[in-house]
Amino acid sequence: MEMQRRLRNLAHPLMLGAAFAASATPATTQSEQRVRSPDGRNEVTVESRDGGLYYSVRRDGQAVLLPSRLGFLFRADSLHNGLRITSVTRDSADQTWTQPWGEVASVRDHYNELRVQVAEDRAPGRRFAVAFRVFDDGVGFRYELAESAGFADFEMMEELTEFALADNARAWWIPANKPEPDRQEILYSSGPVSRLDTVHTPLTLQMSNGTQVVIHEANLVDYAGMYLVNLGGRTLRSTLARWADGVAVRGRAPFVTPWRTIQLADRPEDLAPSTLTLKLNPPSRIENTSWIDPMKYVGIWWSLHIGTETWGSGPKHGATTANTKRYIDFAAANGFGGVLVEGWNLGWDIDWFNTGKANFSFTRAYPDFDLPEVARYAKQKGVTLIGHHETATMIDNYERQLEPAMELYRRHGVRAVKTGYVGDLTEHGHAHQSQFMVRHHRRVIETAARNGIMINVHEPIKDTGERRTWPNILSREGARGQEFNAWGGEGGNPPEHETILFFTRMLAGPMDFTPGIFDLLIERPTGTPRQPHEARPRTTLAKQLALYVVLYSPLQMAADLPENYAGQPAFQFIRDVGVDWDTTRVLEGKIGDYVVVARKQRDTNDWFIGAITDEEARSFEVPLSFLTAGQRYVAEIYADGPGAHWRDNPLPVVISSHPVDSTTRLPIELAPGGGQAIRIRPER
């Protein structure tokens, strides 16, 4: 990592603020402080007014956030009134580093910073700072609570950070604090921000002037996850996930909060890939990352969801030694790096899902699963097992076993573990995204790192850029993935679903969506009696391929049963497609309608294009100007075949090869619910 940080700390006593005010609009006061992004387009203003502390955000001179109040509610009192700015500090930086894996290899962290020192005019006279970093792609800010005579240990009930949108922007949202409070496995709705209730982040908003706004957070380490609640009108405010006793955050000053992030772009296509949260996380704590290894994988998983095999013991038990070896053979034969095994460990035979009484062992296998033998076989075949820890949110049970469980896997050469947190609250009643759980997830990541193990979390806390600091947290769920198409839950995922995910959930970080279902015609028997015909993916087969490029994950599953890939020429794309990218370019995109994205594989000259649409057929013509000029390439195209339609004819795929170069304009035709997947490789 090359660090080219240029520091210039300039401490201003408040009266120096006037020097800045001189260049500002007449409405400014001496207490108003401004800071702009390096390109000058984004500007944050901070001011104290009538004892309240406010920030606002403008882009190109147009308001994005109107004056929005800052503060906290503690158990004892609030830190919200009688505030004045005592001094400000300015800073800037420009550094570029290489992520060990990602949507892009190189990330430039270029910002101007304004740190505002604030004092409380009344007892207990607390002090804190708010640090604003303004980037070309958005804004991050966080609070830094200082220790003082009257303030050390605290119990925070709420963070009172407002986001007063300047426009009744259109929001794409999923509800929070509803029956499924924190797992985020919910279909998106859209509507004016004035009609939101409580929602999850990332929250993607489109202003009527075309500006795209994404509110999220970064570096959630020892704090509660933030939701956004509508205060009426178009002002959103943070509201925090809670411990069982209702407290949001327990801490001791000095204390820094996570960063609140406001990503800004001119078009939806410019939102991805999003690196704002990475820039607001500390550099990697793992020095040697060579063991961290993006890969494709298969596993004993889809069979469990469609009911042909079981997690628990019995005649249909999936995780047997023989069956796992079959998957290992399949992985090795097709160049996949890993084999996931769910249901290998004791605890699956009780109805933990409905009773909430899970008691999993993370070290003891079912008798028909010989871990040492399977691990030996995998190693011999050049494949890693991907272990599995379903906690059912019984966190004590998991943490008691965490060290030996990771150690067991390490001893057997298991290089990755999928964890699971099916459940709304922990066994002690802490919320899914509470500070308690945030701490727990960090503990798991760090324990895994010490054991050389990569992590893939399902039903996770949201991604706030932890992968920069701990690059062994490779992927996670945190949205409705393919599994909902196995159950038909809430009607399965509609054709538009992934075109929304790309501009919402995916802006937080990688998602283990598990694409690649080829057996699209069979309606599964596992739907509820009332919805028997919905347990199926609502895409064409070509769209299943395109999802490998569109929905980024350094762990990409070929989720279908190995036998369903047999004799399928389209499977070649899954064999070929990359999982680690040098460059990403969004060529076309409209939230909820379509996405066309091109990504260059790291360490090769191959490009991959994924194009997906909602229920409407669409046509695009894509200039391949991103290719190296003068180089001749071959485009291997997997397109929706004649008459393809997600509803009743999802299987037709036409595979063709064409010579292309940087001057080519490639036509792309998508069927209703369809997609197209393209590999572009240099001509051999």
Added chain:
Amino acid sequence: MEMQRRLRNLAHPLMLGAAFAASATPATTQSEQRVRSPDGRNEVTVESRDGGLYYSVRRDGQAVLLPSRLGFLFRADSLHNGLRITSVTRDSADQTWTQPWGEVASVRDHYNELRVQVAEDRAPGRRFAVAFRVFDDGVGFRYELAESAGFADFEMMEELTEFALADNARAWWIPANKPEPDRQEILYSSGPVSRLDTVHTPLTLQMSNGTQVVIHEANLVDYAGMYLVNLGGRTLRSTLARWADGVAVRGRAPFVTPWRTIQLADRPEDLAPSTLTLKLNPPSRIENTSWIDPMKYVGIWWSLHIGTETWGSGPKHGATTANTKRYIDFAAANGFGGVLVEGWNLGWDIDWFNTGKANFSFTRAYPDFDLPEVARYAKQKGVTLIGHHETATMIDNYERQLEPAMELYRRHGVRAVKTGYVGDLTEHGHAHQSQFMVRHHRRVIETAARNGIMINVHEPIKDTGERRTWPNILSREGARGQEFNAWGGEGGNPPEHETILFFTRMLAGPMDFTPGIFDLLIERPTGTPRQPHEARPRTTLAKQLALYVVLYSPLQMAADLPENYAGQPAFQFIRDVGVDWDTTRVLEGKIGDYVVVARKQRDTNDWFIGAITDEEARSFEVPLSFLTAGQRYVAEIYADGPGAHWRDNPLPVVISSHPVDSTTRLPIELAPGGGQAIRIRPER
């Protein structure tokens, strides 16, 4: 009205039901009853199961509504269990009548009916029937509560009618039972039905198989307005507006409820014009309808909303004798039928909006408004005054004055009155769409009819087809109209707004949206301090013209100030456009995206086309095959001019004339937020 009703009442004892079951699926029971639409596509099944009464709806054999429970909750007990079908009656009808005015002249009422007699097996042994009418365009059903020894006077707390959607359809919705409970002046959101809370009707839903479903009600006469509440999953249930004491409906058996309607169509374009509710209302109670007169109007209104004139007295008082005469002159000069005068009566000088203490007089004018003189002048000019009654939901105050107020207007030749109900609850706490208010609105309509007065209700109860029975209720509001663009409330109406209205609110009936604002560039000063720049229509000028065709109302306002039409060639379209239609054809439509609609003016051979789009530019090619073959026409086209854009260049309009005939394919280009308005008249 020609009545060609063919009645065939066939009373079946229950055992005869088996004759129908014979042709049904094996899952049927003897108590299962089926009825199909005349075209055979829509089918309702009714059955009792475990003491519950259920209905379900299929279209082309595919489930639309799964078995959905029926019943009531009374104050004393529920009528929900221990129910069995005792007999059924079948009926059918095919009648066609001419509406005195409307989106279409001729309405065909063609249905098959199944009346299911139901008995309660336990005390008090009540009896009721449910009548299902199945049309080619949907289903209506209502309850008929029979009087019995144990049941006469009742207080109903809730109607327990379910709508168990077979698919997690996408819904376009506005919330009910929220801060603005019943006025429906809310921007639409969309999302899966599983994520609804409580919403208004009409509720428009799109199933994943393409079927369009609209849930609403018809013939709301002496009952409470129905909202829909999500019971979890995708089952909606009726929930009723309430009296102040929490009761929903007070009645005495025998008693019939309003019809619950489920409109069905294959495409959004086939939803409009919707006549289902008309078919489920009784024929006209007004024998001679010659005095009911669709018209265009102007009035003292927009000036009040943008703040250049006032409702109350003072130097800017709008409703003066002189000013009204100026509007009368303008109306007469341009062929408009009416002049609305708001703020003519005493009561506007107190802050009734914020205090909730209104005390309007509906007979006493401000001293500077000489009603007899103004009325005389209007009559002389061939124009009618449109009176104004803002009640502020002080219903007692209005009802006390209702007869003399209508009589006063009648005496002075005022042929139409705009009423207003700004307020959430009545002065006694009854909900806006409560049975109390439903009764009140009927009383106003009937009183007006006796005085030969047409009614245009703002902040109304929803439209359930009353215009068939009382064709003097011409139009109403009941959605976010143009006025929100004067205030900037909730950010004004976004460009997509009217493309949603067409497929939602407008399916209930005419809306007095008040289009025709030409002064689109000026940002009004009346926004709140936080949103100063939003008080403007977010459309091009051509789209303002197109709204006259798209948003149907038999009373269409030219809403801008007369001086803003001066020297505007585009004003000619407003002079020309019809307000009463023989035929309506939706040529293109996607909810929230665009609408292209053609309407043939009644009693002429002129056609008008209105095309509108959301924030995206769009192109269409429209075949004019609806024109009379062999006839030569001229198309007068008002199109978005070069560079037109709702955001920063809304004014350019290009007006052109072209010869067309029934073989012409007319290209239509719409700017972002734009529209196109076309008059097609026979060549002279």
